[in-house]
Amino acid sequence: MADSSIWDEILDTRHVQVLRTYIERWPRRDKAPEKVLIVVVEPDDEARNRCPHCGNKGVPVEFDVRRWRTLDVHGKKCFPECRLPRIDCAEHGKITAKVPWARHDDYFSMPFEDHSAWLAAQMPWTKASAGLRITWEALANIVTRVTADAPALAGRLDGLRMTGIDEKSWGKGAEKFLTVVTDHETGKIAWIAEGRSQESVTAFFDQFGTSRPKLLTHVSADGAEWIHDVVRAKAPQALICLDAFHIVKWAGERLDELRRRLAAELRAAGSDDQAATLGKGMREIRKKPQNLTAGQRTALAGIARDNKQLYKGYLIKEQLREALRARGAHGKALLAGVIFWAVRSRIPEFAKLAKTLRRFLPLIWNTLGHGPSNGRAEALNAQLNALITRARGFRSAGALIAMADFVYGGLCPDSPY
Numbered sequence: 036m037a038d039s040s041i042w043d044e045i046l047d048t049r050h051v052q053v054l055r056t057y058i059e060r061w062p063r064r065d066k067a068p069e070k071v072l073i074v075v076v077e078p079d080d081e082a083r084n085r086c087p088h089c090g091n092k093g094v095p096v097e098f099d100v101r102r103w104r105t106l107d108v109h110g111k112k113c114f115p116e117c118r119l120p121r122i123d124c125a126e127h128g129k130i131t132a133k134v135p136w137a138r139h140d141d142y143f144s145m146p147f148e149d150h151s152a153w154l155a156a157q158m159p160w161t162k163a164s165a166g167l168r169i170t171w172e173a174l175a176n177i178v179t180r181v182t183a184d185a186p187a188l189a190g191r192l193d194g195l196r197m198t199g200i201d202e203k204s205w206g207k208g209a210e211k212f213l214t215v216v217t218d219h220e221t222g223k224i225a226w227i228a229e230g231r232s233q234e235s236v237t238a239f240f241d242q243f244g245t246s247r248p249k250l251l252t253h254v255s256a257d258g259a260e261w262i263h264d265v266v267r268a269k270a271p272q273a274l275i276c277l278d279a280f281h282i283v284k285w286a287g288e289r290l291d292e293l294r295r296r297l298a299a300e301l302r303a304a305g306s307d308d309q310a311a312t313l314g315k316g317m318r319e320i321r322k323k324p325q326n327l328t329a330g331q332r333t334a335l336a337g338i339a340r341d342n343k344q345l346y347k348g349y350l351i352k353e354q355l356r357e358a359l360r361a362r363g364a365h366g367k368a369l370l371a372g373v374i375f376w377a378v379r380s381r382i383p384e385f386a387k388l389a390k391t392l393r394r395f396l397p398l399i400w401n402t403l404g405h406g407p408s409n410g411r412a413e414a415l416n417a418q419l420n421a422l423i424t425r426a427r428g429f430r431s432a433g434a435l436i437a438m439a440d441f442v443y444g445g446l447c448p449d450s451p452y
């Protein structure tokens with residue numbers, strides 16, 4: 036047929052013959068009918084009548100005409116159409132035959148799905164689905180299928196040596212949590228699943244294997260000790276490190292408690308103005324010292340002058356940050372200083388910090404000695420937060436997981452075009 040070869044080229048068909056093309060006009064309210072392009076195709080002799088599960092040839096028993104949405108042609112929706120057989124497979128019984136251009140039981144072609152998933156990775160889903168003229172839910176399903184099928188998914192856990200296990204909230208509600216395993220060497224997601232429970236972390240180890248010698252597990256410290264229990268049970272050789280970011284966060288929280296207590300004491304003594312200054316000043320000095328502006332430095336100097344306890348707390352926190360930055364033997368020495376200083380400070384909030392630091396000392400030493408630098412994990416964390424913010428309206432964790440995995444798990448290919 037004269038036009039077959041052009042359409043073969045346009046559709047990049049393999050094992051497919053184009054029989055003919057025609058235009059169908061779909062009525063629309065208050066508008067001229069929509070023109071859509073129908074491309075009638077059939078699998079070639081080799082691809083025809085194959086079982087989707089085993090690939091064996093089966094005997095066709097009945098036919099059904101079916102269409103798949105593929106990429107638009109000159110702004111028109113385009114549908115390959117095929118007389119699709121149900122076959123009788125010796126092993127799998129009566130089943131709809133496989134087609135070379137689409138996933139089994141799917142209504143979109145693979146090029147359409149690859150392109151859609153790529154678009155979804157570049158922009159908000161409401162925009163991507165509007166541009167593709169499909170529903171948000173259809174796009175979510177496409178991303179899930181493409182992710183599950185991504186060639187890079189297989190073997191992704193093979194080279195994993197330094198991992199971070201973390202839990203992440205993706206919405207309001209106790210059940211809206213994800214368990215994320217990060218590859219600290221690549222800064223990508225290695226594994227992601229719904230929920231935060233011993234079962235989800237156990238599921239990771241069951242899939243990953245538990246006997247890798249060099250596995251270095253790095254766990255967020257935020258009330259997630261149950262994760263340590265799972266790691267010790269499933270991967271006893273793993274060195275558990277605490278996350279430096281969370282260790283500094285402990286100190287920040289104690290400092291906030293101290294500030295609130297001092298402000299309440301000032302208010303009780305009738306010094307409302309001073310109490311208010313305390314709050315404002317503290318908010319400003321929460322940053323790293325080198326990031327403080329001139330005005331914030333002045334606020335800090337004011338605190339140093341007027342409130343020795345709070346200033347001491349601030350210095351202890353900064354010393355802890357410095358210990359984690361220095362790492363190694365120097366970091367350990369600084370950490371010992373921090374604990375000593377916190378105990379001696381006679382500030383109850385910081386005595387509590389010292390207690391926590393002592394309790395986790397072996398794990399913090401692991402962090403200082405072997406822990407990964409946190410830059411990549413923090414970058415990934417920020418990206419995930421951005422995705423979660425952008426994806427408000429995700430009703431199911433499934434779509435969010437697929438998207439996170441696709442974009443930040445190294446599965447998103449370059450655009451197919």
Ligand SMILES: [Zn+2]
Nearest residue numbers: 086089124127
């Ligand atoms: Zn079969």
